[in-house]
Amino acid sequence: MSTKMCFEIPVLVPSTKGSLVVFGVESTSHTFGVGIIEFQNNNVCVLANVSSQYKPERGGIHPSEASQHHVNVSNEVVKRALSEAGISISDIDVVAVAVGPGLGPCLRVGATLARFISAYWGKPLVPVNHAVAHIEIGKLVGNMRDPLIVYVSGGNTLIAVQKDKRYRVLGETLDIPLGNLLDTFTREIGIAPPYIVGGKHAIDICAEWSSEFTPLPYTVKGSDLSFSGLLTAALRIAREAGGDKTKLGRVCNSLRETAFNMLIEVVERSLMLTGKREILLVGGVASNTVLREKFETIARFYGVRYYGTPPEIAGDNGLMIAYTGLLQYLYGRIVKPEELVVKQRLRLDEEVYPWLL
Amino acid sequence: MASLSNSLIARGAEAEIYVADFLGIKVVVKKRVSKPYRNPIFNKMFIESRTRTEAKVLSELYLAGLPVPSVILVDEEGGVIVMEYVEGSRLSDILGTLPRETIIDISGSIGKYAALMHNMEIYHGDFTLANILFTRSSSIVIIDFGLAGYSTDIEEYAIDLHLMSRSIEALYPEFSEIFTKNMFEKYKEYSKIGGENVIRKVSEIRARGRYVDREVRKAILRERYIG
Ligand SMILES: Nc1ncnc2c1ncn2[C@@H]1O[C@H](COP(=O)(O)OP(=O)(O)O)[C@@H](O)[C@H]1O
Ligand SMILES: [Mg+2]
Numbered sequence: 268m269s270t271k272m273c274f275e276i277p278v279l280v281p282s283t284k285g286s287l288v289v290f291g292v293e294s295t296s297h298t299f300g301v302g303i304i305e306f307q308n309n310n311v312c313v314l315a316n317v318s319s320q321y322k323p324e325r326g327g328i329h330p331s332e333a334s335q336h337h338v339n340v341s342n343e344v345v346k347r348a349l350s351e352a353g354i355s356i357s358d359i360d361v362v363a364v365a366v367g368p369g370l371g372p373c374l375r376v377g378a379t380l381a382r383f384i385s386a387y388w389g390k391p392l393v394p395v396n397h398a399v400a401h402i403e404i405g406k407l408v409g410n411m412r413d414p415l416i417v418y419v420s421g422g423n424t425l426i427a428v429q430k431d432k433r434y435r436v437l438g439e440t441l442d443i444p445l446g447n448l449l450d451t452f453t454r455e456i457g458i459a460p461p462y463i464v465g466g467k468h469a470i471d472i473c474a475e476w477s478s479e480f481t482p483l484p485y486t487v488k489g490s491d492l493s494f495s496g497l498l499t500a501a502l503r504i505a506r507e508a509g510g511d512k513t514k515l516g517r518v519c520n521s522l523r524e525t526a527f528n529m530l531i532e533v534v535e536r537s538l539m540l541t542g543k544r545e546i547l548l549v550g551g552v553a554s555n556t557v558l559r560e561k562f563e564t565i566a567r568f569y570g571v572r573y574y575g576t577p578p579e580i581a582g583d584n585g586l587m588i589a590y591t592g593l594l595q596y597l598y599g600r601i602v603k604p605e606e607l608v609v610k611q612r613l614r615l616d617e618e619v620y621p622w623l624l
Numbered sequence: 625m626a627s628l629s630n631s632l633i634a635r636g637a638e639a640e641i642y643v644a645d646f647l648g649i650k651v652v653v654k655k656r657v658s659k660p661y662r663n664p665i666f667n668k669m670f671i672e673s674r675t676r677t678e679a680k681v682l683s684e685l686y687l688a689g690l691p692v693p694s695v696i697l698v699d700e701e702g703g704v705i706v707m708e709y710v711e712g713s714r715l716s717d718i719l720g721t722l723p724r725e726t727i728i729d730i731s732g733s734i735g736k737y738a739a740l741m742h743n744m745e746i747y748h749g750d751f752t753l754a755n756i757l758f759t760r761s762s763s764i765v766i767i768d769f770g771l772a773g774y775s776t777d778i779e780e781y782a783i784d785l786h787l788m789s790r791s792i793e794a795l796y797p798e799f800s801e802i803f804t805k806n807m808f809e810k811y812k813e814y815s816k817i818g819g820e821n822v823i824r825k826v827s828e829i830r831a832r833g834r835y836v837d838r839e840v841r842k843a844i845l846r847e848r849y850i851g
Contacts (some may be wrong), residue, residue: 435794482665489750489787524663531661539637540716540754564661
């Protein structure tokens with residue numbers, strides 16, 4: 268998304284005069300990001316959304332390396348965001364920061380920086396739940412009020428709705444998250460990291476080596492999923508394939524197809540259970556074009572509206588933190604810098620949010 | 625089965641539901657359909673295997689006296705089951721409109737029937753408010769056994785209770801506490817396979833996506849999707 272785009276806020280907020288500039292910091296995991304928005308007359312305009320990603324050379328994310336990356340790039344990212352927005356730090360009205368869920372050392376980089384900005388320039392500080400932010404930015408950009416929410420990332424795979432001012436989880440993974448499944452599999456068979464090349468996940472690149480499909484273990488329990496049996500079986504077959512590219516491609520294609528079919532099925536069951544007329548797909552895995560196509564098909568089949576967040580906002584970013592921080596601020600949910608705490612295991616359904624239905 | 629003149633009354637997550645007349649009895653024709661977003665091999669596998677499972681489990685439970693529709697005909701390859709028609713509404717649609725005492729009664733019945741079903745080593749697999757019908761005579765009927773199975777693993781039984789209690793929490797949070805508590809109590813009362821252990825397992829399952837033990841959680845978070 269280019270900057271200077273504006274959106275009407277789809278949730279109820281107290282009416283406010285004048286304008287507000289919100290500065291949001293994201294650092295829960297692999298991404299250090301800063302987003303800046305301007306709020307006026309129930310509209311939000313994007314002034315900047317800058318981020319830098321830590322990319323492990325081997326294996327998955329090492330929390331200490333990731334947090335060092337965040338420390339190293341923070342000055343540059345903040346400066347770039349401010350210059351893109353054409354403001355100086357004293358023009359900010361509110362500072363927002365993601366306080367969890369995430370990795371302790373990474374969370375603390377963002378929290379420390381936000382506390383400093385708040386204390387030094389005397390700006391009000393608001394804490395943001397990272398999972399809630401993924402959803403709120405999707406609702407904003409997709410203009411949705413009451414969707415069935417599908418949140419798929421490396422750390423989360425869940426289906427939720429809002430009811431009585433809380434997010435309510437309807438279905439989730441009983442073991443590993445979807446993004447984690449794709450990352451772990453591609454790493455174990457030696458084709459990642461890097462996990463993403465030219466906007467494509469390693470699993471998609473590998474899946475292009477074959478168009479054949481073998482059904483793999485498929486585990487759906489009501490609206491819950493389990494991917495561990497699928498991962499184990501796929502790894503076993505991949506090992507038998509040796510270095511044969513076509514055979515590996517077949518496993519990649521089958522793993523992706525099986526996992527996505529499972530996800531779509533629980534989405535379908537949740538749609539039937541709740542009767543929602545909108546589907547919102549958010550989180551890092553929402554960038555996957557094969558998955559997006561499946562969502563478009565299921566939406567057409569049931570005649571419901573679908574919106575999937577585009578890659579620029581599907582992955583972790585500062586913009587979603589700034590926007591959710593604005594909602595927090597408008598409802599007076601401000602904390603003193605010394606009161607701001609990070610919560611590694613903050614849950615989606617833990618808190619009441621006054622702007623929810 | 626095409627000979628049954630029928631009309632579409634509902635569409636579930638898997639099937640199209642028609643009502644028809646069979647020997648003077650009002651029946652339901654449940655036809656599992658292919659999905660354009662599902663792999664054709666899976667479509668064929670699931671339509672057959674789930675139809676077979678559902679028909680088998682339904683007749684077993686019906687003969688044991690549980691409140692499920694009786695099966696009349698089954699065409700496994702065609703994915704069709706003809707069963708008794710139940711006059712009623714899905715609990716997911718109407719629970720909130722019922723008096724509190726009725727809701728409490730229902731929660732007890734659900735706990736009781738879940739226990740009786742699990743005593744037979746059968747789990748439901750999609751045990752939510754959408755798959756319980758509430759009839760005119762104020763009783764409940766359990767439907768939709770496509771994901772059911774036979775198992776002695778208490779995890780499967782616990783998942784049933786977990787699915788039910790979570791569907792109430794999401795749809796009718798105002799009743800969720802009393803509903804779940806009462807359902808668990810009756811479940812324990814009627815369980816012959818260690819209801820206590822099943823209930824304990826439910827909390828364990830709930831904890832997985834949330835407070836998963838530190839090490840597992842760490843490992844998971846470390847692997848977050850890049851991008
Ligand atoms: N025996 C029945 N009598 C009356 N209505 C039924 C019966 N079976 C199913 N239905 C209706 O059809 C809907 C879908 O049926 P279900 O068996 O749950 O299929 P699915 O697997 O597609 O969810 C139910 O929610 C209910 O409204
Ligand atoms: Mg059903």
